[in-house]
Amino acid sequence: MKNKVATIIEDLRSVQKPRRFQHILNVSDAAKQLAKKYGADEESAYLAGLLHDLAKPYDAATMLKKAEAYQLTIDPIYRSDPQLLHGLVGARVAQEQYGIEDRDILNAIAYHTTGRAGMSRLEKIVYLADYIEVSRDFPGVDALRKAAFKDLDAAVLLAFEQTIIFLIDRHKMIHTNTIIARNDLIQKRKNRKENNQQKDNYEYQ
Ligand code: DGI
Ligand code: FE
Ligand code: FE
Numbered sequence: 637m638k639n640k641v642a643t644i645i646e647d648l649r650s651v652q653k654p655r656r657f658q659h660i661l662n663v664s665d666a667a668k669q670l671a672k673k674y675g676a677d678e679e680s681a682y683l684a685g686l687l688h689d690l691a692k693p694y695d696a697a698t699m700l701k702k703a704e705a706y707q708l709t710i711d712p713i714y715r716s717d718p719q720l721l722h723g724l725v726g727a728r729v730a731q732e733q734y735g736i737e738d739r740d741i742l743n744a745i746a747y748h749t750t751g752r753a754g755m756s757r758l759e760k761i762v763y764l765a766d767y768i769e770v771s772r773d774f775p776g777v778d779a780l781r782k783a784a785f786k787d788l789d790a791a792v793l794l795a796f797e798q799t800i801i802f803l804i805d806r807h808k809m810i811h812t813n814t815i816i817a818r819n820d821l822i823q824k825r826k827n828r829k830e831n832n833q834q835k836d837n838y839e840y841q
Contacts (some may be wrong), residue, residue: 637679644686644734652693660689662769663762670761674788677758684744684762687736691726692719699725713809720811723749751796751817760792767795793821 649657664685671681694702696718703710703721706728714721727746730736744762747755751763768781776798783791796818803810 640734641683641686644683648686652689656689656692659769659771660686662771663688663765666765666769667762670765670784670788671758673785674757674761676761680738680741680744680758681761681765683736684741684758685765687726687730687734687741688745688748688762688766689722689726690729690733690745691722694722694725702728711812713811716809720749723747747813750811750813751792752813753816753820755792755817757788760788764788764791764795789821789825793818793825796821 645661648660652660664682667681667685668678670676671678691699691702699718699721700710700715702725703714703718706725708721708724708728710721724746727742730745731742736742740756740758743756744759747759748762748766752759755763764780764784768777768784780791780794780798783794796814799814800810800818
């Protein structure tokens with residue numbers, strides 16, 4: 637395992653641009669910290685962080701070619717912005733190149749850009765780590781960093797909403813995964829609140 641991580645880091649150092657290499661290391665660190673905070677597997681979080689942007693260097697034509705080769709479903713949103721496929725393609729590359737078979741790690745890589753309904757704890761951790769790693773510097777990032785270490789679901793919800801606002805400001809398409817993921821989180825949080833209220837009522841009776 638240690639050996640594999642060292643190999644991956646050396647490969648990334650030679651393949652990725654210096655800034656992105658640093659981003660990747662930062663995401664891995666943030667993911668590990670969040671895993672510790674929320675009781676997820678720290679090694680898986682670190683590894684998913686290292687691998688999350690594996691397919692980022694591919695240009696649009698290469699991305700589409702790879703996605704077709706892996707028989708991924710290329711919806712019109714991916715077709716119009718092939719960079720959105722770098723998570724899904726990256727997960728396949730991680731499997732092929734490094735023999736990663738852990739579904740949770742592969743899904744965390746695959747859905748780190750758009751999110752999806754029913755995200756696992758590890759998927760949420762990697763999604764957020766990508767957003768809040770130390771070199772990220774955009775309005776609102778500090779609030780998001782604080783939220784990330786306070787309430788995982790609330791922070792992911794906030795990140796979805798910031799992304800959606802960012803995309804609307806730029807008149808870009810919003811991937812349906814993000815919309816569905818946001819609805820799913822809102823519904824789950826509402827259900828949890830109602831359950832807690834019922835419990836409270838019961839305890840007071
Ligand atoms: O790969 P990174 O740059 O580290 O981060 P990322 O994988 O979250 O990708 C961020 C980029 O993806 C950013 O430019 C916004 C864009 N993006 C995220 N969700 C959507 C999106 N672009 C479109 N068009 N639609 C989305 O739903
Ligand atoms: Fe990415
Ligand atoms: Fe990233």
